Amino acid sequence: MDIGKKIKNLRRIKNLTQEELAERTDLSKGYISQIESTHASPSMETFLNILEVLGTHPSDFFKAQIDEKVLYKKVSQITYDEYDKGYILKWPVTQSNELEMEPLLLTLKANASYKDFKPSESDTFIYCLEGNVSLMLGDKTYRAETGDALYFKANQIHRLYNPTQDEARVMIVATASYL
Template sequence: MKIGEKIKRLRTQNSLTQEELADRCELTKGFISQLERDLTSPSIATLVDILEGLGTNLKDFFNEIEDEKIVFSKDDAFETENEELKYTLKWIIPNAQKNVMEPILIELEPEGRSKEDSPHEGEEFGYVVSGNIFIHIGSEKHKVKKGESFYYKANANHYISNAGKTKATIVWVSTPPSF
């Protein structure tokens, strides 16, 4: 970690000049300048004073947050196919099982269906991009057409099946991840 770069970023985010930060910490502008260029290192006590002047603390300052990826392409997706049940499943967000939600894209061939999922904590949402499906929740069966969506608590066995004669495509989101 380049401490100087991070201090400079925090200083500019707080709309402070080097001189203003130096005054807050009873340091010189020259010291702040050298620090931001990583030409000198502060003592722990001095760093604590600087961070207080920037409205943060040691713990938050050194808690590195990874840049998270926001946009994903087709190349990021992982795909699996089940010929017996006649579906293709695409994890459109890589490693989504580590997240709170797990979105997938599922394509069901005519007479295809997803695997039956047991009851679990959480909820599920889906949007039918093309085709018609049935959502099976316990002993209930609901038809969902292109352009419609579904949302339910996953407290009973559940799965989806293709209700039509053409392929059905569904964006399906489960929380917590279960696919």
């Protein structure tokens, strides 16, 4: 690990010049430059002071950065076919229950419904890709057509259903793991 380079990157992220970091740590601009170019090694006290000014902790500073997965290929996606019960579920991001958002593609056959959900603190977004769906949220019902979106706090009992004679497809994105 190149400590100097990492300090330089953190300084830039905080939008500080070497001079500003030097002033806040009672060091000289030249010494900050030497640390960043690995021509000097700070004492433990100086290092901890620099990290404090940069708003990070030693454990975070030394934590190995794991490459974040960005692309989820179609072949890795999971489909759960319950068409005999009225729906097909497709998870485009297979580890989504470990992340902050959980996307789901849901196909509802004619006059079918997806399960009843208990109240939670999740924010939920539903985009109607094809057909028509209705959302029962507490004692109110909202109907969405192709291209419409529903966005709500899931703090009431709710259910998504297809009240029509045609198949419907939606994309659901919910915060937390509640689908």
